[in-house]
Amino acid sequence: MAFTEAAQPVPAPDEVLIRVEAFSPNRGETFLLEAPEPGLLPGKDVAGLVVQAAADGSGPPAGSRVVGHPPMGGWAEYAAVPTHSIAVLPDGLTTVQAASLPLAGITALRLLRAAGAVTGRRVLLTGASGGVGHYLTELAAAAGAEVTAVTATAERGARLRELGAGAIVHGVDETDGLFDVVLESTGGDALPAALDRLVPDGLLVWFGQASRTPATVNFFDLLAGPQNAVIRHFHYAGPPYGPDLVTLVRLAAGGRLHPEVGRTADWSRTSDVLVDLRERRIRGKAVLTIGASR
CATH class of the missing domain: 3.90.180.10 (Medium-chain alcohol dehydrogenases, catalytic domain)
Structure with missing residues (x-):
């Protein structure tokens, strides 16, 4: 540069x-x-x-x-x-x-809309310590979701817990139980592992590949896993962005988003x-x- x-x-x-x-x-x-x-x-x-x-x-x-x-x-x-x-x-x-x-906050808002109502639902979030992950954790927890955040270090996990995460793990394999919604941004081995932790009719929203490693989903593994799982590709883009920015500014100024x-x-x-x-x-x-x- x-x-x-x-x-x-x-x-x-x-x-x-x-x-x-x-x-x-x-x-x-x-x-x-x-x-x-x-x-x-x-x-x-x-x-x-x-x-x-x-x-x-x-x-x-x-x-x-x-x-x-x-x-x-x-x-x-x-x-x-x-x-x-x-x-x-x-x-x-x-x-x-x-x-x-802007980008991280708008992405988080639109991801939660894609996930639907999350109140009372178990939500698994991978790649949680990035910009999008922090906003997602706080917004989903405030909406009444039970959030499990996947992050690499205890220090980053402590901050996510302060923002409302109910559980912190350092890998998808450490999670406990099944989830109604998975918000997946890591790719690689994390995506099929997270997919395997969905409840029947659960939803996985795939919004990134931070590991830069392609993910492979085996049909027969999926067939033996969650019934009728839905995998949804997500891209945040699409103006106008102003209304979402107004929402983010209002929440941040009011101390409801940090x-x-x-x-x-x-x-x-x-x-x-x-x-x-x-x-x-x-x-x-x-x-x-x-x-x-x-």
């Missing part, structure tokens, strides 16, 4: 121009850097100040503090963001906290942070700041 100069983005009529005060990289974005396409401008999670309102009159006025989820280009001093993908920030929420919300920011650093440290994020050395989210973030 190296810094370079780029032209300040010119917003479309339905976009605001944000002076970025904080941005949050995601582990999946680091994979794009292995073989980047020409002109790649990464960055989907930003927070800062609107310096140019949308020409079509939509969105907040200049001077508003906002969080945004642009399609690209957020690792920069300025970002153009569609007005349907931003939310205004209250005074009680910092830009560092806000920048950690952004887990495991690393905050000046954007001059972007390369170091990306390496640590990729190697899973950061609990929850990482946030890079530009100038005097609030």
Whole structure:
């Protein structure tokens, strides 16, 4: 990674121009850097100040503090963001906290909707110590689910327990009993192992492959396992993102959702942070700041 100069983005009529005060990289974005396409401008999670309102009159006025989820280009001093993908920030929420919300928080919200009603149900969550996992744990527990979180270390498990997880394990093979819903983001051997722990008619939502190891599901093993199991592929994407951002901001500002920011650093440290994020050395989210973030 190296810094370079780029032209300040010119917003479309339905976009605001944000002076970025904080941005949050995601582990999946680091994979794009292995073989980047020409002109790649990464960055989907930003927070800062609107310096140019949308020409079509939509969105907040200049001077508003906002969080945004642009399609690209957020690792920069300025970002153009569609007005349907931003939310205004209250005074009680910092830009560092806000920048950690978009991709991980939206994913968590939409995963819970895909899972359906979870009140009183047993939910197994793999890869729980990442950005999505922390939000999922807290949101699912608040909705009345009995959450078992899979994480690698006792330290990370302690924090997940504080956020509402009822049980912490360090591998799917350590789980106790069967689950109504599995939210699986690891891939590899973890997916078939988690699938085997579903109740009859249970649901497994597959939303990632953090291990980067392909999963193999043997039909005959499945036939001997849970009856009528449902495996659902999930992808969070699909604007508008604004309504979900408004929900996340409201919950965070009200103390009902706690952004887990495991690393905050000046954007001059972007390369170091990306390496640590990729190697899973950061609990929850990482946030890079530009100038005097609030």
